[in-house]
Amino acid sequence: MNQISIKKLIDLSKKPALYEAGESLFWNDPHVAQQMLKAHLDQSSDLASYRLEKVQEIVDFCCSELCLVEGDTILDCGCGPGFYCERFNRKGLKVTGIDISENSINYAQKSAANKKITVNYLCQNYLYMNYTNEFNAVFIIWQDFCVLNYSERIKFLTHVYKALKPNGYFVLDISTPRVEDNYNESSTWSAHESGFWSPSPHLVLENLFFYQDKSIRLNQYLVLEEHRERVFRIYHQHYTLVEITQLLSDQGFFIKAHYADLTGKVFNNDSQTIGIIAQKKNK
Numbered sequence: 001m002n003q004i005s006i007k008k009l010i011d012l013s014k015k016p017a018l019y020e021a022g023e024s025l026f027w028n029d030p031h032v033a034q035q036m037l038k039a040h041l042d043q044s045s046d047l048a049s050y051r052l053e054k055v056q057e058i059v060d061f062c063c064s065e066l067c068l069v070e071g072d073t074i075l076d077c078g079c080g081p082g083f084y085c086e087r088f089n090r091k092g093l094k095v096t097g098i099d100i101s102e103n104s105i106n107y108a109q110k111s112a113a114n115k116k117i118t119v120n121y122l123c124q125n126y127l128y129m130n131y132t133n134e135f136n137a138v139f140i141i142w143q144d145f146c147v148l149n150y151s152e153r154i155k156f157l158t159h160v161y162k163a164l165k166p167n168g169y170f171v172l173d174i175s176t177p178r179v180e181d182n183y184n185e186s187s188t189w190s191a192h193e194s195g196f197w198s199p200s201p202h203l204v205l206e207n208l209f210f211y212q213d214k215s216i217r218l219n220q221y222l223v224l225e226e227h228r229e230r231v232f233r234i235y236h237q238h239y240t241l242v243e244i245t246q247l248l249s250d251q252g253f254f255i256k257a258h259y260a261d262l263t264g265k266v267f268n269n270d271s272q273t274i275g276i277i278a279q280k281k282n283k
């Protein structure tokens with residue numbers, strides 16, 4: 001039986017300093033990776049990917065908004081199981097999809113082969129990509145940009161800038177602080193015979209913490225199993241339109257258009273997300 005002391009338990013469940021790391025690379029934990037893939041494919045929720053109907057709407061909207069034409073090249077960062085890559089390829093685009101999860105890339109490759117679709121899938125960390133002048137558009141969808149800390153987002157934007165052709169587009173969706181209007185810091189225990197974090201019996205203490213006046217959220221999961229305890233931390237930065245405009249401008253982009261999401265819904269001050277079409281500035 002796990003002999004963890006109450007004192008250690010209390011310490012592990014405390015609010016950490018902002019961006020203090022937890023377990024690393026849980027995308028490639030074999031069990032968690034399978035659970036993530038299941039969540040991507042689950043059409044009853046938008047938890048890991050938007051439902052396929054919305055994915056198609058996003059692809060249709062972006063192709064028309066960006067005037068993408070057959071033969072144009074695009075890069076999908078954090079492509080997961082390849083929902084966007086496949087649909088962009090069907091529009092005649094040359095598509096590269098990169099993702100850090102080997103499990104998701106394997107699924108995406110098999111799915112493309114079954115459908116006789118050609119996508120260049122790579123299992124790679126997008127913080128280390130190295131493309132120059134290759135793409136008409138680069139995408140990062142499902143608010144994945146929000147999980148990057150300050151130095152990571154600068155690094156990522158530098159790579160995106162370099163990867164784009166002159167006047168190329170950078171397309172992303174992000175959350176706004178409005179998402180947290182109805183939430184307070186909280187702490188919840190749950191017990192599982194088997195679950196998302198482990199195939200074995202385990203307890204989970206989930207803490208919701210906020211930083212910087214709710215502009216950053218931390219979902220912290222303390223997972224207690226028979227012989228080990230692990231802490232997973234997922235930080236998420238929300239942006240106002242002013243903040244994201246400034247950040248993108250500092251890194252060489254201007255916002256060509258913004259919406260409430262990437263299907264083109266109209267943005268207003270109550271919107272919980274922003275869909276952004278940014279364009280590379282000529283230096």
Ligand SMILES: C[S@@+](CC[C@H](N)C(=O)[O-])C[C@H]1O[C@@H](n2cnc3c(N)ncnc32)[C@H](O)[C@@H]1O
Pocket residue numbers: 027040048049050077078079080081082083098099100101104124125126127140141142144
């Ligand atoms: C929430 S999912 C969204 C997947 C996809 N964009 C979609 O909407 O279906 C985030 C994806 O980003 C990938 N990911 C997270 N960090 C990454 C990194 N540093 N480099 C490449 N992929 C990453 C994960 O493996 C996961 O597939």
